[in-house]
Amino acid sequence: xxxxxxxxxxxxxxxxxxxxxxxxxxxxxxxxxxxxxxxxxxxxxxxxxxxxxxxxxxxxxxxxxxxxxxxxxxxxxxxxxxxxxxxxxxxxxxxxxxxxxxxxxxxxxxxxxxxxxxxxxxxxxxxxxxxxxxxxxxxxxxxxxxxxxxxxxxxxxxxxxxxxxxxxxxxxxxxxxxxxxxxxxxxxxxxxxxxxxxxxxxxxxxxxxxxxxxxxxxxxxxxxxxxxxxxxxxxxxxxxxxxxxxxxxxxxxxxxxxxxxxxxxxxxxxxxxxxxxxxxxxxxxxxxxxxxxxxxxxxxxxxxxxxxxxxxxxxxxxxxxxxxxxxxxxxxxxxxxxxxxxxxxxxxxxxxxxxxxxxxxxxxxxxxxxxxxxxxxxxxxxxxxxxxxxxxxxxxxxxxxxxxxxxxxxxxxxxxxxxxxxxxxxxxxxxxxxxxxxxxxxxxxxxxxxxxxxxxxxxxxxxxxx
RNA sequence: GGCGGGGUGGCCGAGUGGUUAGGCAAGGGUCUGCAAAACCCUGUACACCGGUUCAAUUCCGGUCCCCGCCUCCA
Numbered sequence: 019x020x021x022x023x024x025x026x027x028x029x030x031x032x033x034x035x036x037x038x039x040x041x042x043x044x045x046x047x048x049x050x051x052x053x054x055x056x057x058x059x060x061x062x063x064x065x066x067x068x069x070x071x072x073x074x075x076x077x078x079x080x081x082x083x084x085x086x087x088x089x090x091x092x093x094x095x096x097x098x099x100x101x102x103x104x105x106x107x108x109x110x111x112x113x114x115x116x117x118x119x120x121x122x123x124x125x126x127x128x129x130x131x132x133x134x135x136x137x138x139x140x141x142x143x144x145x146x147x148x149x150x151x152x153x154x155x156x157x158x159x160x161x162x163x164x165x166x167x168x169x170x171x172x173x174x175x176x177x178x179x180x181x182x183x184x185x186x187x188x189x190x191x192x193x194x195x196x197x198x199x200x201x202x203x204x205x206x207x208x209x210x211x212x213x214x215x216x217x218x219x220x221x222x223x224x225x226x227x228x229x230x231x232x233x234x235x236x237x238x239x240x241x242x243x244x245x246x247x248x249x250x251x252x253x254x255x256x257x258x259x260x261x262x263x264x265x266x267x268x269x270x271x272x273x274x275x276x277x278x279x280x281x282x283x284x285x286x287x288x289x290x291x292x293x294x295x296x297x298x299x300x301x302x303x304x305x306x307x308x309x310x311x312x313x314x315x316x317x318x319x320x321x322x323x324x325x326x327x328x329x330x331x332x333x334x335x336x337x338x339x340x341x342x343x344x345x346x347x348x349x350x351x352x353x354x355x356x357x358x359x360x361x362x363x364x365x366x367x368x369x370x371x372x373x374x375x376x377x378x379x380x381x382x383x384x385x386x387x388x389x390x391x392x393x394x395x396x397x398x399x400x401x402x403x404x405x406x407x408x409x410x411x412x413x414x415x416x417x418x419x420x421x422x423x424x425x426x427x428x429x430x431x432x433x434x435x436x437x438x439x440x441x442x443x444x445x446x447x448x449x450x451x452x453x454x455x456x457x458x459x460x461x462x463x464x465x466x467x468x469x470x471x472x473x474x475x476x477x478x479x480x481x482x483x484x
Numbered sequence: 485g486g487c488g489g490g491g492u493g494g495c496c497g498a499g500u501g502g503u504u505a506g507g508c509a510a511g512g513g514u515c516u517g518c519a520a521a522a523c524c525c526u527g528u529a530c531a532c533c534g535g536u537u538c539a540a541u542u543c544c545g546g547u548c549c550c551c552g553c554c555u556c557c558a
Contacts, residue, residue: 049558057558064558188487189554197486197554239556261558266487268557292489293552300552330497330507336489336551343496346508356521390498394506401523455517462519473521480521 021078021384025071025257026334028265028288029186033386036075038256039286043081045251046071047285049243049260049268050086050143053124058308059324059339060294060301062135064261066325067291067333067387069137071257073420074383085142087246088128090121091226091236117226121145131311134321136422144246146237150228152245153237156279157216157230165278169207171219171233177212180274186288187266214271216241240271248276248284258285265290292336301339314344322423323348329389329421351423354414356482357400359428363415364408372409375399376416383420396421433483439465447478 022035038044048068051057057065065086072084113120129139157173160166165179177183177191184190194212204211215238220227227234247255253276260269269288276284293300296307311321327347331337368376375395382391396417399410411429418425435443442461449457462472462479470481 052557061558067558184487187553190487193486194554195486259558262489263553263557266553267555291558293558295551298550300557302557304557326507327496332498334489335497338496340495342494343508346496349509350507388498390506394498397506403523450517453517459518466520471520474516474519475521 021380023075023078023080023384024386025287025289026386027286028290029285034287036080036256036287038080039254040252043083044075044257045255046082046084046257046259047243047247047251047255048084048086048140048258049264050088051124051128052089053121053128055124055303056310057124057128057131058301058303058310059314060296060308061261062131062137062311062324063294063328063337064259064291065132066135066137066328067289068140068259069422070333070387070389070420071259071289072138073422074387077420078380078384083251084140085144085246085250086140087243088121088125088143088145089242090117090125091146091242121147134311134315136322136325136424138422142250144250146242146246149242149245149249150237152249153241154217154230156241156245156248156275159279160216160275163278163281165274166216167209168232171217171235172207172215173217173232173238174208174213175216175271175274175278176209177214177274178210180278182277183212183274184270186273187270189266189270214238214240214267216275240268241275243268243272244275244279248280253280253282253284255285257287257289259289259291262290262293291333292331294337294339296339298338309339317341319344319348320351323351326351326393326421326423329393332390333387351425354396354400354423354425355428358411358414358425359482361407361411361429363411364406368409368412369405371402371405372399372413375402375405376413379413379417392417392420435481439468439470439481443479443481450474450479 024033024035026032027034036044046068048065050065051061068084068086072082075082115123125143129143132139157166160175161168161173164176166173166175168174184193191210191212217230217232217238218235219232220234220236224236227236247258258269265288273284295301296305296309299305299307301307301309311324314321314324323344324347327339327344328337330343330347375398379392379395379399382388382395396414399405399413402410405413414425442465446458446461446465449455449461465472465481469484471484473480473482
């Protein structure tokens with residue numbers, strides 16, 4: 019039973035069905051991290067979006083190839099010291115590590131954090147620094163086709179040669195001109211203020227640089243994604259994801275580059291995720307309100323609870339982070355796992371009631387990733403009186419392919435009491451049978467102090483980890 | 485200045501022209517020796533001002549406030 023998976027396309031502003039252009043494999047490109055610092059849970063929300071799209075597509079039977087770039091070139095010069103150093107280089111001197119070591123360190127941390135929040139590894143994580151020749155080739159083509167021009171070692175894209183400029187963000191050239199912020203100085207080398215750099219000449223202090231037909235330099239801000247997406251997914255692929263801030267200028271410029279170079283549409287559906295806010299502000303290093311995934315774990319919260327928390331909000335909406343809400347999600351995910359541990363999975367087929375829930379869940383997920391509804395359906399299933407426990411288990415275990423909350427954890431990791439606990443439990447049951455409640459309560463306190471949940475059942479005392 | 489997104493009950497947040505979102509927290513109840521777990525019940529929310537309508541949180545107009553992009557940025 020396949021649902022058509024539909025996604026909101028930022029380009030057309032409509033919800034569209036995902037249909038692989040090659041008829042076989044859905045190809046997804048996600049804008050990944052810049053690896054000169056740790057990524058935070060706001061970044062992570064966007065990366066989870068790519069993972070969720072892949073999970074949703076697979077869930078409905080699609081073959082999927084998902085790649086996420088790693089930006090290991092810092093593109094921006096350091097405007098404070100004007101030394102021409104980029105962020106990779108600044109991190110390098112701050113930490114006493116080489117650029118490659120910095121990139122390695124933060125790439126590794128990024129992948130570990132991804133694992134913690136249930137992101138399944140992408141099929142490929144291409145590195146920007148390993149695609150310089152591909153970038154140069156595209157820039158060459160753009161110059162040949164009249165879309166780009168060189169000025170003293172720097173190559174600019176001439177936006178007036180690309181009629182579709184602005185179609186993604188709404189920032190068309192006339193509007194950009196109307197709204198030009200006065201305080202920004204215009205680079206005198208550009209033919210038009212809206213032109214952007216494809217390749218930049220290396221300054222005297224620049225260490226991260228590569229030879230090119232225009233002299234030593236480094237790639238512009240957006241060309242890496244054009245190069246890596248088309249190299250690994252082809253000149254026509256299906257889905258491109260990123261955070262809302264990538265829309266302009268990054269993706270607008272990427273469209274101009276890629277389409278300008280190959281002469282046709284490259285990406286079918288553009289998907290952009292809303293920001294995570296913290297204290298009414300975008301979570302960002304500059305706002306000093308960042309939290310890492312590891313910070314959540316340090317607070318005793320399962321990082322997967324953050325995943326459930328994110329599912330409470332539609333991916334396109336901004337989301338407010340609060341510890342209170344995170345703890346609510348943490349309680350819930352732990353509760354769900356405990357419930358499942360009490361249910362034996364049903365063998366064989368499921369009944370009509372369960373099928374109805376499954377239909378609702380699938381249609382929510384397939385309908386532009388409506389996870390709030392999907393989670394609601396899961397909640398309703400858990401307390402549905404007319405669905406046998408075994409079927410609930412079977413369904414939740416299946417849905418977890420999309421949810422990725424490790425709902426079977428408690429059921430899988432059968433918890434065994436130690437001899438000490440078993441002895442205490444027996445002692446308590448004996449005391450209670452003799453109506454020695456003072457002693458029974460005392461033992462209960464001890465068990466609770468050991469981090470256990472103590473429940474009385476018709477069969478006597480039952481304990482499990484809290 | 486240009487482009488775009490918001491203001492929903494204690495918290496996070498769906499959604500809709502008239503009928504319960506959901507979760508967590510809180511209060512009450514069933515059960516229990518007391519608890520816990522489980523189950524049941526409860527809160528009468530939609531920034532403000534007009535307008536349209538039999539009926540608006542949901543549509544229209546205006547006001548206030550918040551946030552994002554326009555510069556590396558998920």
